[in-house]
Amino acid sequence: xxxxxxxxxxxxxxxxxxxxxxxxxxxxxxxxxxxxxxxxxxxxxxxxxxxxxxxxxxxxxxxxxxxxxxxxxxxxxxxxxxxxxxxxxxxxxxxxxxxxxxxxxxxxxxxxxxxxxxxxxxxxxxxxxxxxxxxxxxxxxxxxxxxxxxxxxxxxxxxxxxxxxxxxxxxxxxxxxxxxxxxxxxxxxxxxxxxxxxxxxxxxxxxxxxxxxxxxxxxxxxxxxxxxxxxxxxxxxxxxxxxxxxxxxxxxxxxxxxxxxxxxxxxxxxx
Amino acid sequence: xxxxxxxxxxxxxxxxxxxxxxxxxxxxxxxxxxxxxxxxxxxxxxxxxxxxxxxxxxxxxxxxxxxxxxxxxxxxxxxxxxxxxxxxxxxxxxxxxxxxxxxxxxxxxxxxxxxxxxxxxxxxxxxxxxxxxxxxxxxxxxxxxxxxxxxxxxxxxxxxxxxxxxxxxxxxxxxxxxxxxxxxxxxxxxxxxxxxxxxxxxxxxxxxxxxxxxxxxxxxxxxxxxxxxxxxxxxxxxxxxxxxxxxxxxxxxxxxxxxxxxxxxxxxxxxxxxxxxxxxxxxxxxxxxxxxxxxxxxxxxxxxxxxxxxxxxxxxxxxxxxxxxxxxxxxxxxxxxxxxxxxxxxxxxxxxxxxxxxxxxxxxxxxxxxxxxxxxxxxxxxxxxxxxxxxxxxxxxxxxxxxxxxxxxxxxxxxxxxxxxxxxxxxxxxxxxxxxxxxxxxxxxxxxxxxxxxxxxxxxxxxxxxxxxxxxxxxxxxxxxxxxxxxxxxxxxxxxxxxxxxxxxxxxxxxxxxxxxxxxxxxxx
Ligand SMILES: Nc1ncnc2c1ncn2[C@@H]1O[C@H](COP(=O)(O)OP(=O)(O)OP(=O)(O)O)[C@@H](O)[C@H]1O
Ligand SMILES: [Mg+2]
Numbered sequence: 001x002x003x004x005x006x007x008x009x010x011x012x013x014x015x016x017x018x019x020x021x022x023x024x025x026x027x028x029x030x031x032x033x034x035x036x037x038x039x040x041x042x043x044x045x046x047x048x049x050x051x052x053x054x055x056x057x058x059x060x061x062x063x064x065x066x067x068x069x070x071x072x073x074x075x076x077x078x079x080x081x082x083x084x085x086x087x088x089x090x091x092x093x094x095x096x097x098x099x100x101x102x103x104x105x106x107x108x109x110x111x112x113x114x115x116x117x118x119x120x121x122x123x124x125x126x127x128x129x130x131x132x133x134x135x136x137x138x139x140x141x142x143x144x145x146x147x148x149x150x151x152x153x154x155x156x157x158x159x160x161x162x163x164x165x166x167x168x169x170x171x172x173x174x175x176x177x178x179x180x181x182x183x184x185x186x187x188x189x190x191x192x193x194x195x196x197x198x199x200x201x202x203x204x205x206x207x208x209x210x211x212x213x214x215x216x217x218x219x220x221x222x223x224x225x226x227x228x229x230x231x232x233x234x235x236x237x238x239x240x241x242x243x244x245x246x247x248x249x250x251x252x253x254x255x256x257x258x259x260x261x262x263x264x265x266x267x268x269x270x271x
Numbered sequence: 272x273x274x275x276x277x278x279x280x281x282x283x284x285x286x287x288x289x290x291x292x293x294x295x296x297x298x299x300x301x302x303x304x305x306x307x308x309x310x311x312x313x314x315x316x317x318x319x320x321x322x323x324x325x326x327x328x329x330x331x332x333x334x335x336x337x338x339x340x341x342x343x344x345x346x347x348x349x350x351x352x353x354x355x356x357x358x359x360x361x362x363x364x365x366x367x368x369x370x371x372x373x374x375x376x377x378x379x380x381x382x383x384x385x386x387x388x389x390x391x392x393x394x395x396x397x398x399x400x401x402x403x404x405x406x407x408x409x410x411x412x413x414x415x416x417x418x419x420x421x422x423x424x425x426x427x428x429x430x431x432x433x434x435x436x437x438x439x440x441x442x443x444x445x446x447x448x449x450x451x452x453x454x455x456x457x458x459x460x461x462x463x464x465x466x467x468x469x470x471x472x473x474x475x476x477x478x479x480x481x482x483x484x485x486x487x488x489x490x491x492x493x494x495x496x497x498x499x500x501x502x503x504x505x506x507x508x509x510x511x512x513x514x515x516x517x518x519x520x521x522x523x524x525x526x527x528x529x530x531x532x533x534x535x536x537x538x539x540x541x542x543x544x545x546x547x548x549x550x551x552x553x554x555x556x557x558x559x560x561x562x563x564x565x566x567x568x569x570x571x572x573x574x575x576x577x578x579x580x581x582x583x584x585x586x587x588x589x590x591x592x593x594x595x596x597x598x599x600x601x602x603x604x605x606x607x608x609x610x611x612x613x614x615x616x617x618x619x620x621x622x623x624x625x626x627x628x629x630x631x632x633x634x635x636x637x638x639x640x641x642x643x644x645x646x647x648x649x650x651x652x653x654x655x656x657x658x659x660x661x662x663x664x665x666x667x668x669x670x671x672x673x674x675x676x677x678x679x680x681x682x683x684x685x686x687x688x689x690x691x692x693x694x695x696x697x698x699x700x701x702x703x704x705x706x707x708x709x710x711x712x713x714x715x716x717x718x719x720x721x722x723x724x725x726x727x728x729x730x731x732x733x734x735x736x737x738x739x740x741x742x743x744x745x746x747x748x749x750x751x752x753x754x755x756x757x758x759x760x761x762x763x764x765x766x767x768x769x770x771x772x773x774x775x776x777x778x779x780x781x782x783x784x785x786x787x788x789x790x791x792x793x794x795x796x
Contacts, residue, residue, distance in 0.1 A: 048415070049411075049413040049414055049415035050415060051413075071446075072445055072446055073444075073445060073446035073447070074444035074445040074446055074447065076408070076415065076416040081445060081446075115380075220414070
């Protein structure tokens with residue numbers, strides 16, 4: 001079971017859009033995927049039309065009183081399940097802090113799910129917190145959207161420093177340009193190459209600013225299902241291939257033509 | 272948390288559901304028909320003796336309806352469903368072309384569960400169908416799918432062709448059990464919808480004129496103590512003949528090792544009954560068939576011995592300490608060659624006129640005895656013959672000492688088998704609880720003797736093959752060394768069984784052990 005976390009210090013940069021899209025694509029590849037919406041704002045949960053409610057709240061989950069498996073809901077997409085958000089997740093730091101080994105609780109909560117899932121995708125709230133540390137301890141790959149703006153690039157430095165300071169088990173970093181608008185000169189200039197010092201960790205796929213992506217939150221339908229052949233889906237597909245390569249799920253070979261279907265073949269249509 | 276068992280499968284009065292069916296949902300639970308139909312080919316599998324069914328399991332092989340070009344079975348899956356409705360799914364892959372053995376599947380949870388239930392028995396297709404499936408999601412007020420209603424229009428394609436009633440199946444989604452239950456309750460009340468009496472598999476079987484568990488390949492009879500002995504013996508022998516014949520096709524096709532085993536058991540029991548109770552039959556009848564059944568029994572022995580060997584081979588190879596498991600390969604190869612040759616003789620025998628005449632003549636002669644009257648009763652016969660076989664086993668065993676040759680144990684083993692067969696053949700005359708208690712010590716003794724004798728045969732085969740491999744120089748020294756080590760392990764097992772013998776026999780021959788067997792037949796004498 002691999003763990004992929006969509007994470008950024010900044011808010012509103014496209015984490016949820018990427019988490020939802022990649023989770024759908026992975027399930028479409030035949031992987032057994034669990035998306036955990038860790039954000040009390042519950043954008044991903046809303047997208048899948050699931051009630052943002054976990055019995056006993058985030059505390060029961062992190063305390064181990066509620067096994068994660070009992071809170072899971074199937075989405076409308078075969079192979080993709082959701083661990084919903086709950087409004088109490090806003091106090092998750094507090095609940096985590098009350099536990100023994102508070103920095104690895106999230107990992108412990110996920111461990112029993114290993115036989116059931118090939119991939120867990122974490123959709124994280126923005127910020128640096130005890131929860132973020134838990135995410136870093138649990139994840140194999142950190143997927144970080146970066147908006148082409150000087151400030152965003154600086155928070156990427158901050159994040160790299162945060163990870164480096166952790167020591168011990170920590171994830172690989174894969175950042176990508178998010179909401180790129182080719183009509184803006186600044187965007188074209190900034191995305192001309194990877195930000196300084198982040199050459200290896202930058203995906204070659206960028207996600208443009210697209211109305212189809214914006215719309216998916218209003219329509220409550222992942223763009224990969226709404227327009228599977230559209231530009232948005234193709235871009236997320238490219239990003240997913242790169243993430244797969246980093247996770248060791250497929251050979252690292254950008255632009256390879258053979259799509260590798262997962263163990264149960266390709267399934268992309270919703271139920 | 273209470274588990275509510277609600278039927279989630281329904282049959283439709285017509286070929287397609289009426290509009291009322293789709294409107295069966297309630298506010299906040301709306302069925303949305305109109306999905307695309309897809310065709311799948313399905314086969315339901317079980318072992319010849321229904322091991323999956325007995326374990327509460329259903330195994331379905333499902334493949335996309337349109338042949339997927341070369342490669343053929345792309346997308347085929349195996350679905351194993353338990354009594355609780357939970358399913359384990361696995362890619363079918365090239366190994367899952369029925370009939371197949373659970374052990375041939377790729378490692379994984381599916382294989383583990385299947386192997387535990389089916390053991391060494393092959394999974395055979397019992398019913399096949401082509402199904403047109405149309406899915407209709409049921410949505411809640413948020414437009415979220417909370418269950419999927421599948422319309423299943425199937426046609427049985429094997430073992431015979433028949434249209435099957437259209438079904439509606441509610442597939443619950445994880446985390447939405449309550450909604451699926453509500454939907455089931457709503458559908459149950461819809462016009463033209465009836466809860467299904469059986470699963471899709473059971474329905475398909477019924478259309479083919481079968482039902483789960485209808486065949487075991489084993490003899491099973493009901494007798495009464497007062498019936499004439501000749502009639503009782505004829506009933507027993509007929510059921511043994513049925514069992515033997517039921518296992519012939521599977522033996523000929525070499526589907527798995529147990530067809531031959533069960534065929535042998537039926538033949539051996541027939542011989543035991545002929546020996547013990549032949550006198551109850553019309554004069555000369557038993558004598559006429561005794562030689563023929565000996566021929567049939569002997570015909571089956573070589574393949575079975577090699578089967579036992581090959582079934583135990585993985586354990587033997589894994590048990591090697593000094594040698595590597597691969598060193599033993601040349602030996603296995605020889606075992607396989609021998610089996611292939613022995614099987615050729617077996618198949619010729621079972622296809623011969625001699626066998627056909629034996630089976631047909633025996634059935635004809637036995638059928639003529641159904642109405643037999645007079646003579647001793649079944650109860651008297653059973654009591655007398657069980658007592659005789661019991662005495663004989665006690666006598667043979669009592670004369671075995673530390674220095675007795677293996678042959679003496681072999682003779683005792685045969686006597687014990689005869690006693691056991693008689694007890695089982697007349698089991699329906701005995702109290703089941705008493706019967707279980709009575710055979711307990713006998714079983715333990717037989718088990719010990721069986722291990723001793725199997726080791727004896729295995730050692731002989733090892734020596735013989737080692738001699739051949741050495742003589743024709745076809746195996747490396749490592750193979751002979753590995754066989755030597757394996758022989759050591761077999762000999763150690765044999766010595767252990769021999770060491771256990773005195774204690775096992777003492778239990779069987781103890782006053783309590785004797786009394787328990789005598790108690791079975793006391794009423795009848
Ligand atoms: N590539 C894109 N093109 C256009 N709009 C986008 C794109 N990516 C995201 N958006 C929009 O931007 C908003 C924020 O996106 P998203 O929720 O994915 O970001 P986030 O990082 O998860 O935000 P938060 O920090 O609030 O969780 C959403 O309204 C979304 O529709
Ligand atoms: Mg978000």
